[in-house]
Amino acid sequence: MVLGLDTVIGQKGRFCKGLKEKIFFLMPDNNHKLSVCMLASGSRGNAVFVSDGSTSILVDAGLSGIEIERRLKSQELCPENLDAIVVSHEHFDHIHGVGVLSRRFDLPVFITEQTSRAACSHIGKVKNIVNFESGTSFAINSLTIHPFPTSHDAEDPVGFTINLDKTKIGIATDLGIATSMVKEHLKDCSLLILEANHDKDMLINGPYPWELKQRIKNRTGHLSNEESKNLLSAVCHDMLQHVILAHMSETNNTPEKALNIIGPALTNKNIQLSVATQNESGSVIHLK
Numbered sequence: 693m694v695l696g697l698d699t700v701i702g703q704k705g706r707f708c709k710g711l712k713e714k715i716f717f718l719m720p721d722n723n724h725k726l727s728v729c730m731l732a733s734g735s736r737g738n739a740v741f742v743s744d745g746s747t748s749i750l751v752d753a754g755l756s757g758i759e760i761e762r763r764l765k766s767q768e769l770c771p772e773n774l775d776a777i778v779v780s781h782e783h784f785d786h787i788h789g790v791g792v793l794s795r796r797f798d799l800p801v802f803i804t805e806q807t808s809r810a811a812c813s814h815i816g817k818v819k820n821i822v823n824f825e826s827g828t829s830f831a832i833n834s835l836t837i838h839p840f841p842t843s844h845d846a847e848d849p850v851g852f853t854i855n856l857d858k859t860k861i862g863i864a865t866d867l868g869i870a871t872s873m874v875k876e877h878l879k880d881c882s883l884l885i886l887e888a889n890h891d892k893d894m895l896i897n898g899p900y901p902w903e904l905k906q907r908i909k910n911r912t913g914h915l916s917n918e919e920s921k922n923l924l925s926a927v928c929h930d931m932l933q934h935v936i937l938a939h940m941s942e943t944n945n946t947p948e949k950a951l952n953i954i955g956p957a958l959t960n961k962n963i964q965l966s967v968a969t970q971n972e973s974g975s976v977i978h979l980k
């Protein structure tokens with residue numbers, strides 16, 4: 693069941709709770725705009741909810757299925773309304789709940805072949821695997837998704853841009869380095885989810901073993917605050933509405949340090965800068 697555009701139920705921009713049908717609260721001026729919710733971000737689990745009101749997907753599902761359901765419901769989002777899960781790479785913090793959620797809600801899993809092979813023992817049997825290729829766009833109903841390669845220590849890691857009409861969001865975490873290809877893809881976004889993993893000094897002086905510090909710092913590890921600032925400087929523009937700093941280390945970074953270092957890269961005071969957290973869901977962001 694799909695409600696007409698002139699139908700207004702409840703609070704603008706909120707999604708229904710507990711309904712099996714695809715019913716969303718539509719307002720004429722809020723129709724077919726992208727909404728984004730950071731359900732979790734960090735080395736203990738990542739999941740991003742993206743919806744245009746008729747198609748809803750998860751980009752990664754790196755918490756347990758039950759915890760992802762709980763976080764969706766905490767933001768009045770219905771797990772039953774999900775259409776698909778899209779996977780960036782096989783690391784556990786991105787796939788932990790993929791199999792359970794796919795089986796529970798009969799969701800197709802969009803994943804590259806190499807990632808699928810690397811992740812299959814953990815994901816288990818799912819009915820519908822759809823292989824995409826890094827660098828080739830694909831559609832899930834109304835959403836156009838473009839996976840682009842990233843430099844990260846996984847089999848075939850990708851970041852994503854998701855387009856709806858002229859609105860574009862970029863999801864770029866688990867970046868070893870911000871290559872010029874990554875920068876090219878992240879141009880002209882309305883919302884950016886950007887990795888800000890560690891503060892270099894905190895990492896160097898912190899408690900991690902030397903090998904792990906090297907792994908994080910190197911070209912296939914994670915972006916520091918400084919590197920994230922440089923990436924944002926390269927892609928920031930005045931139509932950007934939101935920047936969400938993500939995959940932040942709980943040991944080697946603080947939200948204050950990240951915001952202080954990366955904030956000056958914003959070209960416009962109206963751009964909202966926030967930090968996604970590990971332990972609770974962010975609120976739903978509706979793009980203009």
Ligand SMILES: [Zn+2]
Nearest residue numbers: 781783844866
């Ligand atoms: Zn990873």
Ligand SMILES: [Zn+2]
Nearest residue numbers: 735783785866
């Ligand atoms: Zn990760």
